[in-house]
Amino acid sequence: MHARTLKTAANERVHYVVCSSEDPLANDLPNVVANLSGSPKKISSAYVYDKTGTALFEQQCGTPEYYLRRVETELLRLHAGHIFRLCGPVPIIELGAGTAEKTRILLTEYGRRGLSCDYFPIDVDVETLAELAQSLVLAFPLLSVHCVGTTYEAGLRALPAGSGARMFLFLGSSIGNMEWPQVYRFLSQLSCYGARGDYLLLGADLDKDPAVIDRAYNDSAGYGPRSTLNVLDHLNRRYGGNFQMSNFRYRSKYDSQSKRNEVRIESLLSQSVTLAAAGFTVSLEASELIDAEVMLKFDPDELGGALNQAGFLLLRRWIDPVFKYALFLMQHQ
Numbered sequence: 001m002h003a004r005t006l007k008t009a010a011n012e013r014v015h016y017v018v019c020s021s022e023d024p025l026a027n028d029l030p031n032v033v034a035n036l037s038g039s040p041k042k043i044s045s046a047y048v049y050d051k052t053g054t055a056l057f058e059q060q061c062g063t064p065e066y067y068l069r070r071v072e073t074e075l076l077r078l079h080a081g082h083i084f085r086l087c088g089p090v091p092i093i094e095l096g097a098g099t100a101e102k103t104r105i106l107l108t109e110y111g112r113r114g115l116s117c118d119y120f121p122i123d124v125d126v127e128t129l130a131e132l133a134q135s136l137v138l139a140f141p142l143l144s145v146h147c148v149g150t151t152y153e154a155g156l157r158a159l160p161a162g163s164g165a166r167m168f169l170f171l172g173s174s175i176g177n178m179e180w181p182q183v184y185r186f187l188s189q190l191s192c193y194g195a196r197g198d199y200l201l202l203g204a205d206l207d208k209d210p211a212v213i214d215r216a217y218n219d220s221a222g223y224g225p226r227s228t229l230n231v232l233d234h235l236n237r238r239y240g241g242n243f244q245m246s247n248f249r250y251r252s253k254y255d256s257q258s259k260r261n262e263v264r265i266e267s268l269l270s271q272s273v274t275l276a277a278a279g280f281t282v283s284l285e286a287s288e289l290i291d292a293e294v295m296l297k298f299d300p301d302e303l304g305g306a307l308n309q310a311g312f313l314l315l316r317r318w319i320d321p322v323f324k325y326a327l328f329l330m331q332h333q
């Protein structure tokens with residue numbers, strides 16, 4: 001078949017559940033202002049992931065220090081066949097799909113058995129999502145991609161009612177980007193939108209030697225720091241801001257006591273920054289820290305307990321013994 005015909009046929013397998021032109025952060029400016037007016041000041045991690053932020057995150061994932069991507073990929077490679085045999089050829093709904101590099105390992109299980117699959121990636125980064133859909137339908141001839149370009153919660157609400165079990169995928173330890181109360185709320189929402197028999201495959205980073213975690217978030221190539229500092233650029237572009245990147249520094253530190261890695265942006269001098277779209281000016285002291293991201297590192301039993309409490313029963317748990325990263329396969333009761 002001609003390459004163009006192939007591409008057209010592939011395009012017919014890309015659908016938009018939530019239209020890609022809808023901007024998930026369209027009404028978020030009041031939250032930005034409220035967060036920058038609080039104490040401590042805060043910028044939501046939702047601003048990390050625009051196209052530039054996702055590209056930088058992908059580069060960070062390829063660094064020797066960032067074990068999370070490597071180890072989760074290996075766990076999936078080792079166990080994808082087993083996961084497929086346990087769950088069968090169910091539709092896949094992925095929360096925070098990003099570039100879905102690891103999801104391809106699961107999709108290959110469908111492909112090699114000649115089975116079709118409906119895949120629903122949910123992600124706020126709508127540009128990356130559209131590119132992902134194109135690249136997946138070209139790589140997997142029996143795959144249909146239903147793009148859900150919005151937040152987890154709105155995405156779950158927008159999903160068409162399913163008949164039969166589905167698999168929710170939540171990889172990359174994205175669950176660690178929430179505070180504990182949010183983790184409980186999120187799992188209970190997922191449980192409400194899910195149905196009895198649905199599966200949940202969850203990847204979560206575990207508590208470990210702080211030096212290993214500190215290295216992962218302070219990679220020597222500087223991709224992690226640049227991906228976080230990109231939020232300032234993102235705010236500048238969206239809201240007519242005048243953050244000067246060189247006036248800020250990235251800070252990341254793991255606290256074993258609370259099992260939290262805190263990522264903050266430090267103001268290097270006393271300065272004022274304006275977001276023209278809001279007519280809002282924020283004053284920052286020298287050395288003042290802005291909260292940017294949190295990465296919880298889990299105790300596997302504690303996280304398992306939270307999953308149980310939300311109505312998910314453990315089917316299998318795989319833990320990398322060296323880097324201490326876990327994959328949980330759960331089923332909705």
Ligand SMILES: C[S@@+](CC[C@H](N)C(=O)[O-])C[C@H]1O[C@@H](n2cnc3c(N)ncnc32)[C@H](O)[C@@H]1O
Nearest residue numbers: 049096097098123124125150151152171172174
């Ligand atoms: C840490 S990356 C993980 C990407 C991929 N799942 C992986 O394992 O490498 C988080 C992804 O979730 C998306 N994301 C973050 N917060 C979100 C939210 N509230 N709703 C939907 N997507 C979100 C980001 O755009 C990004 O693609």
